[in-house]
């Protein structure tokens with residue numbers, strides 16, 4: 001018998017003796033039936049999202065056009081004294097004319113393709129680790145928690161939002177949802193579209209030493225969300 | 230009072246019977262003043278909870294069957310001045326005797342007509358004002374089995390709210406365990422004692438001169454701790470406060 | 475699992491006298507319980523979500539065979555591989571083989587309770603690999619060669635001075651590195667970042683697995699879970715066989731209550747959902763990064779034993795730690811006293827369930843049965859019911875002290891014979907009145923001295939209620 005068959009058979013043989021209160025043969029069904037009293041009305045989504053993300057020490061920048069994005073990114077790069085960013089491909093970024101503008105101004109957009117061999121992979125990682133800022137788009141955001149959703153795919157790596165100490169994300173306003181359940185309901189394909197779906201709610205944090213809140217322990221210590229119309 | 234209940238059966242619990250008879254007398258006074266006839270089956274002893282909680286279920290079953298027999302002759306509501314023994318009879322008897330052909334149905338029947346004292350007053354009789362007048366700064370400790378087993382969240386407080394002349398005090402961590410836990414207090418006395426100290430600290434911080442509750446077991450634990458500390462804070466079962474005039 | 479020869483009582487004694495631990499426990503459990511309360515109060519659907527979450531977990535466990543099969547198929551469809559391990563030894567063997575055959579030297583780990591069950595680190599180290607825990611708390615515990623003392627906050631028992639001294643010894647930290655907690659954290663980040671860059675294999679746990687999609691969900695605040703599953707080319711996820719939910723929507727329900735119950739956060743910072751290794755087309759990667767291989771090791775290690783028993787409900791657990799924080803016993807003794815991977819109320823059921831009652835029979839006794847655990851459990855697991863069940867099994871197995879069995883037997887004899895009972899108690903009353911001072915006794919004999927070690931004991935009333943009833947009512 002295969003390992004799998006043996007494993008599942010063992011479970012089957014135990015189940016009749018299992019005392020499982022409230023177990024129903026039918027799946028309990030969708031939670032979509034609930035009315036979520038906390039669900040934010042559409043008009044307030046931006047405010048709520050901003051408020052929640054600010055509470056987690058993330059910054060939100062509402063912008064009108066690509067020009068505004070250029071300026072914000074320049075400011076952030078300037079603050080950190082750097083000219084490079086690990087970036088998603090420009091076609092995965094909203095209003096991406098700013099990419100050309102910034103490139104013209106001497107900013108380098110680095111893609112983060114990791115090679116398949118172990119040694120090359122480590123070398124590439126070491127090089128990427130020197131870059132201080134990462135730039136991504138976003139596939140959604142949750143107003144009730146201030147989280148943004150990112151789905152991996154071609155040109156959309158995980159490292160841009162993970163490796164550098166600063167993460168900038170460009171989020172179109174219409175991708176705001178009241179809550180995680182609302183987002184999942186609207187995007188049933190979100191988990192299977194790429195190998196990774198991540199919700200990011202503010203900068204990386206820890207409270208492991210004496211419960212003292214500290215930012216940026218492994219992931220980025222700064223999160224800037226640029227909100228496009 | 231809007232019910233047609235005329236008679237109740239009192240199950241007084243072993244601790245009240247042997248250690249704190251005043252509590253039992255207060256319960257009787259209150260029930261009789263409400264016009265009820267109180268039956269007290271003299272053969273009653275202990276509900277069996279100590280054995281049950283220690284895992285001695287055969288012994289507990291024997292005591293449960295015995296208690297059911299004692300209570301069987303009448304079908305009046307059973308009133309118990311203890312959330313913990315109430316929880317035992319209302320919930321655990323049913324489980325313990327579920328496979329007993331002679332007693333399973335009786336256990337369910339007894340369970341259905343058993344009430345903790347404050348629950349009986351408020352939920353069954355619909356009474357909160359007993360026209361009591363007492364004195365002192367009183368804080369309420371919510372005993373765990375009453376609180377979480379029987380859902381006694383508001384009833385005791387509703388009753389206390391109507392007592393004239395007392396000053397209610399907030400007990401920090403009022404719904405936290407006092408560390409009693411029956412035989413736990415003896416078997417794991419260091420842990421039990423440490424939990425008790427926190428409760429006593431809260432009691433002393435509350436500014437109350439009297440602590441009350443629905444269970445003499447926890448109250449006895451608390452009182453023993455206060456005494457050991459040399460504290461003069463009084464400890465009284467809620468019935469004794471409600472009886473004061 | 476090895477049982478140390480220091481007894482439970484000795485560990486308890488030590489914990490109760492550890493001032494620093496007591497302060498840390500006070501602060502952390504208070505903060506977690508208040509945080510939880512506020513977070514759930516701010517969510518109007520909280521109670522309905524908890525009910526729903528419980529139904530999901532109950533249904534899943536009742537059909538675990540079906541959902542595991544569905545999950546495994548889905549993982550394989552996305553290009554991942556599934557391994558089945560009945561025992562800890564098998565699981566270790568599987569992981570070690572994966573690592574050896576791929577020439578793995580450096581291993582990074584994100585928090586996994588199952589791996590603690592397996593003692594995986596020791597196994598891999600025995601094969602010459604370097605294994606580093608990357609959750610800051612777990613890393614500190616690893617440096618200190620200690621076990622975590624809390625599901626969510628592994629080193630709540632340590633002060634910043636403890637950590638500073640540790641960093642000085644093990645990481646050659648300078649005074650500047652140790653200025654304050656942010657500096658210390660920055661040091662750990664630098665050290666661990668190097669480990670991530672050099673890692674050949676990442677080992678993670680699994681907060682939830684989704685049957686319909688084959689996804690693994692990891693929640694962390696630090697981001698180490700993401701790095702562990704992104705930088706190395708090989709990702710191995712260890713999954714206790716009960717970690718499943720059927721659908722993505724179900725996962726959404728769990729996530730609404732997990733962080734709120736655990737830390738009082740609305741959400742963890744990173745909710746990382748992994749579905750297969752990095753995507754490829756025609757043998758070429760189409761995603762820029764992510765591991766090239768994903769292996770999921772599904773682990774039984776005693777769980778099917780629990781499943782086929784009256785303890786099966788404990789498999790609904792989502793490992794939030796709320797029951798630890800709420801437990802008056804845990805609040806006093808902390809995690810180490812339990813000497814097990816799983817501590818507090820959940821641990822007192824899981825540990826004897828996984829490893830047998832005999833070596834762990836004190837754990838179910840270490841409870842007042844106050845029910846606080848059940849009250850805060852996001853999936854409303856009736857832990858007290860199972861502690862009671864374990865106590866009854868301990869009696870059947872003769873694991874109780876003789877005096878207890880003897881005296882309860884005697885008590886039972888008396889209880890069902892009222893004349894004996896009343897006579898006995900009259901006698902006791904008389905004696906207790908004699909030895910009492912003003913109605914209270916300061917020293918009880920024998921095993922009962924436990925009571926009077928910490929509080930006075932009342933003398934029995936001179937006349938019992940039943941005596942007075944009889945006399946006053948002429949019955």
Ligand code: SF4
Pocket residue numbers: 790791792793794795796797798820847850851852853854855
């Ligand atoms: S038993 Fe419940 S409260 Fe305890 S860790 Fe598991 S889910 Fe959380």
